[in-house]
Amino acid sequence: MSNNRVHVYVLSGFLGSGKTTLLTKAIDYFTEAGRKPAVIMNEIGEVNLDGQLIANEVPMSELLGGCICCSSRGDLGTALNELVTGEQPDLIFVESTGIANPMEVIDEITDASLLLPIELSAIITVVDAPQLLELNRTSRGKTFRLMRDQIRCANLLLLNKTDLLQESTLQEVHELVREWNPYAEMHYTVFSQIDIKLIEDMHTGESGRAVEQVDTNDEAQPHSHEHHHSHNHVMAYTHFFERAVDSNAFEEFVSKLPREVYRAKGILSFSDTSSRFLFQYAYREMDFVKITPKGDVPDVAVFIGENFAKDAIRAELLRLEAMPASGQNNEQEQVNPQQ
Numbered sequence: 001m002s003n004n005r006v007h008v009y010v011l012s013g014f015l016g017s018g019k020t021t022l023l024t025k026a027i028d029y030f031t032e033a034g035r036k037p038a039v040i041m042n043e044i045g046e047v048n049l050d051g052q053l054i055a056n057e058v059p060m061s062e063l064l065g066g067c068i069c070c071s072s073r074g075d076l077g078t079a080l081n082e083l084v085t086g087e088q089p090d091l092i093f094v095e096s097t098g099i100a101n102p103m104e105v106i107d108e109i110t111d112a113s114l115l116l117p118i119e120l121s122a123i124i125t126v127v128d129a130p131q132l133l134e135l136n137r138t139s140r141g142k143t144f145r146l147m148r149d150q151i152r153c154a155n156l157l158l159l160n161k162t163d164l165l166q167e168s169t170l171q172e173v174h175e176l177v178r179e180w181n182p183y184a185e186m187h188y189t190v191f192s193q194i195d196i197k198l199i200e201d202m203h204t205g206e207s208g209r210a211v212e213q214v215d216t217n218d219e220a221q222p223h224s225h226e227h228h229h230s231h232n233h234v235m236a237y238t239h240f241f242e243r244a245v246d247s248n249a250f251e252e253f254v255s256k257l258p259r260e261v262y263r264a265k266g267i268l269s270f271s272d273t274s275s276r277f278l279f280q281y282a283y284r285e286m287d288f289v290k291i292t293p294k295g296d297v298p299d300v301a302v303f304i305g306e307n308f309a310k311d312a313i314r315a316e317l318l319r320l321e322a323m324p325a326s327g328q329n330n331e332q333e334q335v336n337p338q339q
């Protein structure tokens with residue numbers, strides 16, 4: 001199933017860091033390779049100027065006049081839905097505004113992935129290296145903290161505009177970024193120039209795939225462009241259920257999720273209820289609400305967290321699926337977690 005899913009890549013990074021510069025290169029690469037990319041552009045202003053740089057034949061959706069993370073929830077999901085159903089792209093780039101909090105964007109995309117054949121494949125943050133350096137040395141204010149959050153979320157980092165930096169200052173930027181994010185693959189770039197194959201290879205949320213975890217702390221040095229690790233910092237694991245699981249066993253599983261998993265959601269059928277449920281889990285609280293999804297929606301759950309063992313989550317869910325059904329229909333159709 002996952003092979004048919006549209007890969008979604010988030011482009012994050014502060015205003016003017018080089019996101020659109022990267023996007024145009026990525027679009028050229030995928031188009032030349034015979035793939036069909038699509039773009040969702042989010043602009044704070046009412047006009048999409050960056051969109052002018054994208055070729056006409058590339059399907060594009062514009063979310064203007066506000067930031068994805070603070071505008072009404074659901075806009076990004078609607079845009080994804082329209083692109084996926086109307087254009088059938090192979091991959092979608094979501095370029096968030098420079099002031100977006102990536103966690104909110106990640107949350108919306110994973111919400112949408114419950115209902116659409118998409119998967120969040122990578123969070124790519126383009127860092128304006130000279131600006132970060134200056135903010136670190138002067139005012140460590142709001143912009144500095146936002147840049148830190150954008151860096152923390154990434155699984156691919158471009159330290160861009162290094163042509164404007166003294167050689168001797170690279171190490172200072174490197175150490176700062178590594179302190180916030182020891183896991184992501186990191187590259188020094190000028191005009192966001194990287195091998196786009198790196199992006200193509202990043203399918204962090206791939207369903208059912210157990211991914212090796214590597215701490216790149218010791219290995220990444222300035223000017224080392226060649227190390228290719230797996231990128232398991234902020235990540236999502238999507239599980240498609242082949243069989244309904246027992247509701248009590250599932251609740252118990254959720255209550256024992258590792259601390260590193262801080263968000264989960266899903267649409268589930270249980271072997272002991274006839275209704276389907278929307279399941280939510282955040283800050284160690286879980287909630288189940290009866291739903292009747294529109295259209296043909298599979299039983300699916302997404303787990304989001306930092307550097308957690310996807311293979312352990314997968315193994316446990318497969319174990320629940322293999323358990324014999326209790327055979328007892330829960331008359332009240334209630335799933336009451338933590339009671």
Ligand SMILES: Nc1nc2c(ncn2[C@@H]2O[C@H](COP(=O)(O)OP(=O)(O)OP(=O)(O)O)[C@@H](O)[C@H]2O)c(=O)[nH]1
Nearest residue numbers: 014015016017018019020021098160161190191192
């Ligand atoms: N000197 C230098 N300029 C760069 C580099 N990368 C991008 N730029 C320039 O920086 C400006 C902003 O680049 P964009 O790619 O539009 O940045 P962005 O992140 O998309 O900007 P917003 O959409 O405003 O958030 C452009 O004028 C680029 O040509 C770089 O490595 N070095």
